[in-house]
Amino acid sequence: MTLPPPTLRLDIDRDALAANWRALDRLSGKARAGAAVKADCYGLGVEHCVPVLRDAGCRDFFVAHWSEVAAVLEHVEPTQVAVLHGPLDASEVAYARETGVVPVIDSIRQAKLWTEGGGGACHLMVDTGINRLGISPKEISDPAVQALDVQVLLSHLACADEDSAMNARQLAAFRDILPSIEHRETSLANSAGIALGADYHFDLTRPGLSLYGGVPRPEMADAIRQVAYPKAAIIQTRKLSAGECVGYNATFTAQHDMRVGVLSLGYADGILRAWGGAHFRAGEKSLPILGKVSMDMIVVDLSDAPNLSEGDWLELPYNLPDAAQQTAVSQYELLTVLGNRFQR
Ligand SMILES: *Cc1c(COP(=O)(O)O)cnc(C)c1O
Secondary structure, eight states, X not given: OXXXXXXXXXXXXXXXXXXXXXXXXXXXXXSEEOEEOHHHHHTTOHHHHHHHHHXXXXXXXXXXXXXXXXXXXXXXXXXGEEETTOOSSHHXXXXXXXXXXXXXXXXXXXXXXXXXXXXXXXXXXXXXXXXXXXXXXXXGGSHHHHTSEXXXXXXXXXXXXXXXXXXXXXXXXXXXXXGGSOOSEEEOOOHHHHTTOGGGTSSEEOOOGGGGTOOSSGGGTTTOXXXXXXXXXXXXXXXXXXXXXXXXXXXXXXXXXXXEEEESOOGGGTOOGGGTTOEEEEXXXXXXXXXXXXXXXXXXXXXXXXXXXXXXXXXXXXXXXXXXXXXXXXXXXXXXXXXXXXXX
16 A cells, blocks of 8 residues: 655755755865765765765775664765774674775774775764863874775864954964874864855764765854755644634633634654744744644644645744744754654
8 A cells, every 4th residue: 555645854955955965065175075974964864965076076984883884885975984983893893894884993992803804995083171081182193093094094173163362373273283193184173164165174074964964163154055945744734713712721721712723743853842832834924833832733824824724834944043043952952853754
């Protein structure tokens, strides 16, 4: 039996995605832009995004987990895929060698594991202040680290989306360690780091958020286009009489008779309660959300749109900087929470 069409869609603007990569590649100056495609391309879907990025010219793809490798390998060459979390044990080393993807080595322990497992070209993450993964600068002289065949020497900025003194400190720390280990290329900047200027670009940049429409620094706003458009169908319309309430805890009470629509999406789809009070859009019409967001449903006011009925589609405005402002949820979280009931 064929599945009936969904009532929930996440439209992906592939032209915008490709244009964003090209813009970030251009903004990266002499460096080339890669792409962070971890977390299923920040929730938008590897199968929809990676081919577009590849066709736009991207050659360097970063995932976090080993479980994310296979989906990316459907579309690109193994040597173009790097795994940021590196190997935890011999089975992950074996998996890297079997698939041919490149581990990012993040500790002396991982360096030893990799070499003991047969080694080969790898990337090396050096921590310059974020204190998540990466060897510390003083560990770089360790023989296990010196024995690595380092393709790209990496570090990661903690505060690139702010005008923080930390950025220059991390840049200086990164520059300091470059002579301490042989490597073929260097990479420091994420999306926001690209906007910090040529000093931060090195050979390869690693944008993630901005590929998918995020604007971590205002100076990037003109270059970056929205990519993800959540849309939901009205599955029922109903009439409220003055005094009737909507939703859990009855937080909305109709002041007059009104017509409302029920949409089949909710916080289980990543439209969190933080969206309470926001508006959906139908063409020029702006339709307020009434009451609390439920797990699977949101009720909207159709007073201004008497022509809308069951089966018509509404759009949730998802311009990420504006949406983050409105919901107090970060642009990163707004993308990655979007659930699997959206047809992409
Ligand atoms: C996630 C990640 C990126 C991408 O960062 P954005 O801020 O999304 O551009 C780059 N490098 C590393 C190491 C990451 O973990």
